[in-house]
Amino acid sequence: MLTNKNVWTLCLAMSTSSAVNTSLADDYHYVNLLVGDRANGMGGAYTAISDDPAGLFYNPAGIVHAQGSSLSGSMNTFNQTTITYRKVLGGLHDWTRTSSSLLPNYFGVIQPWGWGMIGFSYAVPNASGEDQDESFDNIATGLGTADKFIINYNNDDKTYNFGPSFAMKLSDTFSLGATLYLHQRQQQLIDNTLLIFSNDRVWRNNYIEFEERGIKPKLGLMWSPSDSVSLGMSLSKITIFSSEITGHQSCLGANAASYGVNDLCASGDVVNHNITTIEEKSEYPLHLQFGSAWFHSNALLLSADLSYHSAHTSNGNTREQVINFSGGIEYYFNSTWALRAGIFSDYANTPKISSGEIGQEEHVDLMGLSGSISRFTRNSSLTIGFNYSSGTGQAQIISGSSEIQEVEMSNLGLSLAASYLY
């Protein structure tokens, strides 16, 4: 996992010039993109439902309850995240980074096979395309006051899961399912900064490429103790088998005497370039989901989930245990229209920011709402949905500084989904 600390480690390895921390929000939360048309509208409280292609992702045991012989579902999502860091650069300026992406983030198909159901799904549970393009005047630096500070920052980070599933009934009330996802994460980060002094300049460029591959087996269990109640549980953990982070840093430094002799930026009029590679494999938490659903009638469904991610350490970064919750409701006005609503939490997995320390990762707890509306025809449904989460917290966006910034974060997702019955 290419985290804040990884990136900064690379930067430090190549230069001691002042730099900004690269904030990779995806690493700090576990609910980045909600998958599935119904699940998205219900805040992701889907572990005990999972009776359509989205079940391959949430709880594969649920697909034995799917209606029809073959079913496919897909989802396209536009997602935008905005993070504002208050009083950065000596407490004088706010920084705002936005991330937006429009991508097909889910496709799944299920059909009966032998004793049970088989399925195949593709999911993008994490995606961000973070951008920052800002300039600031009269910024105090270690090299003196810069007339202008320009930052161009772009972080494209996506996680892909794809793989087969199988589920079968163990009895009238129990079902068991498994999904074997191949996990692939790809990230490209460009961090370009320019400090202009009255008679000098420092231009620095970091380009970091990260790719990891692994497997994400997910085991699901569903129990329907009565006609109207369903309980679900799923267990998963990502195991990485290959990982590589390659960092390129270029610097056209100033002539200031404060640089060390071996500093990449102490280059005068020469552009220095350095490449560093890290192959350390990330650790991921154990993920347990528990859900319950109450099928009140053919028109009303209520559900609630608890999602537990274990505490762990990955590449030297401390990740605390997180328990998120979600709740959802689905109501059919008639056989053609259905409305859903949900709430969910998305707590940070980082420790709380403490004063007097440096290099701490941002900590922002998020709370969210979601909703969707579906129109059904005989063989298909179209769903338009949204999810919105927001929260505030703290960060240390400037590396090497003990300064703490207040952070405001919001995330808006708009989705268009379709399911199709053969």
Added chain:
Amino acid sequence: MLTKAVNYYLLAATVLALAFSCGCANQQHDPDNNPRLRLNAIGHDEKTAADVKKEISFGRNVAGRVLSRYQLSQNSPLNQYINLIGTSLTANAARTELQFYFAVIESNQVNAYSAPGGYIFITTGAIQAANNEAELAGILAHEIAHVTERHIVNALNIRDVSEDSSAAIGKMIRAGGESARVAFSQVVDKAMAILFESGFNQRDEFESDRVGTLLLAMAGYDAQALKNFLHRTHQQTHTKHHRNSTHPTSTDRLAALDTFIAEEQLTNLDGVRNQQRFKQHVNQ
């Protein structure tokens, strides 16, 4: 940001919701009641003309597969005779929108098959096993009932794929259009599996027995002919004839027919058996 206290409150509410669901778990499980069947699936159950067209098209594919397994009998008089009986039965069948076709296939097995849309096949073995025309009509009536009650159609959810705007958008969103063609072929495979391997479920068999018996009675045949045929072939299962798994013989099935005939007061009907005409067409 909501305060931590509020967050804990919401967390507690979620736990309570979980506990509430567990508390509801004491109800009796009823396998016939599917709570997951959503309103959208129930509300769109009406059949349209396009559904019937799709059913006929599907049935034609299944019939083609059946004929690839068995040789069609070249005995034209026998085929005409079977069609005569079948047509007299379908005159009273519920689905007047269908054109039924009847054909004899060469096989010593005692069996008959029905494909959606009205394609009925009977083996030479089954014809030989009948004692009279009424029993032969009973076999055909049972198969006709599988079609009129849409047993395969419902089991495999055969229906028209409406090309309305949302379906078209749905197709664009999902990956690939070829998958529908592949799926169609797979569903035909499943229909073949029902006909030749797994068989219809017991509920469908019972229903076909009941509807078939009514068709027999309405056509003027001996209303007990199907039951008599089943009773005799059931007894002969381990002696003369081999019956495959698509028509599970059971005392339950015969008992259900007995009850049905009694309830419908069909016992004393003076239906014909046409023994003489049967012997003219069938060499036993």
